Amino acid sequence: MTAAELIAVAAFAGGVFAQAFPAFGVERRGAPVQAFVRFDNQKVRLRSQVYEPDYIIVQDSSLIRDVNVFQGLKQGGIVIVNTEKAISYPIPPGVKVITIDATSIALKHLGLPITNTTLMGAFAAASREIGLQALEGAIRQRFSGELADKNVAAAREAYEHVKGVS
């Protein structure tokens, strides 16, 4: 949910209407969860979950075995997967998959395998929907001091990495 929130904050800062919400479940750390983001030039009124996304971010690639994470993805859609390995499962046609070892980047900068800000950087570079400046602003709004700096560094590294490969 933090990643969804940060992406929406950054999109809002970039001048569009945004909405972010979790797939409401029994919230406990480590359980598989989903969160959704919409942004639009007009006020977002729709309240249903997102069934046909333009982008999918997979924070834990081990979930791909259990969940069809590609379900509903639009043609030309982009999937960002946090994994240190190459993708070994079938990718639907017309879908672009970007892999990034976000866990290692997060460990390097934060000392913790928390990948929200790293994947946000990857998303910004892959989608070009949000700029680096708005992204940094969103991170600094959520975190302060040294923690903010570390998260910005993680997001930047992911941003540059994806920019280099996409």
Added chain:
Amino acid sequence: MMEFMEGSHAVAHAVKYCRPQVIAAYPITPQTHIVEALADMVANCHLDAEYITVESEFSALSACLGASAAGSRVYSATTSQGLALMFEVCFNCAGMRIPVVMSIVNRALGAPLSIWNDQQDSISLRDSGWLQFYAEDNQEATDLHYLAYKVAEDRNILLPAFVCFDGFILSHTYEPVDMLNQDQVDSFLPPYSPVQRLDSEDPMSFGLFASPDYYTEFRYQIDKALKDATKKISLAGKEFGEMFGRDYSEMVEAYRMDDADCALVAMGSICGTVKDAIDEMRKDGKKVGLLKLRTFRPFPEKEVRKALLGVSRVAVLDKNISLGAKGAVALEVKDALYGSMIPVFDYIIALGGRDVRKKDIRSVVDLAEKGKGDLFYGLRQEVLE
């Protein structure tokens, strides 16, 4: 100023700007973020209020009742089973004419246990004498708190008020909200000035025994005050609109109703999805509109009748069921249209957190056109077998 916030935090800030003097609440999902935020504000001296921690919702509302009777502006928030536990105190608040304002973060009632959203909780307190407002989005969720205090504390009303907004769907959603500031809220909402209060210098009693010679008259006066609130809501909503640009003088909102053939009627966050679905249906040439109810108690009977006379059929989306009868909104709409011969179809929908998509709204309109209604929408037959 436009801020990007979680619904619960937006509401907590709106409540802070209302300057409650006493807050008593018991945490329960999905209301928790609101009372956590308010507890933080009090602990950090950002809000000058007494925050009373209690062992149950029954005590939370009882503490609010006592504090309000002593002359304070009070606030609480709850949902679902928590509201159910307050049942007795809810009736006492209305009967003693105690203007508590309470956020209801709508959630289904058990059993079976569900933490997810529908509107069964507040609807089940329909007959308790509280004002009931329903928010479509987090903008309304904040604004309706200012309005609720203004109307509830009016000397000619003095009744408690629920501000209802959908659990998770609004409370846990981040979206832009135009937050008023303290000065703006102060200029709209003056401090609470009680007509009567508990005072050791001038002792009096609240909620005493009423014999059969008096009880009916008490009930009449509560009902009259609640009905009179219609006018007060309209005036306060107009004033709010003049000051801040968002007009709430109507207790209903008509969306693309001018030439509508089929009118949907709904309350709360589902209205946003309905509006998007209507825009799509309009592109396909279907004349569909929405009548959104922002107030359920007092029920805006005249506004509903006026808005719906002229349509060919009405489809009501009820996120509740009066078991053994129909959805509570449909019952009211039928009453408002009595004698008109306009068919009113009821659809029980979105119970216990079941997601509603635009295609579901289209299906409801199709069903209404075929004359099929008064049913649970989207029943999963394989589960029933």
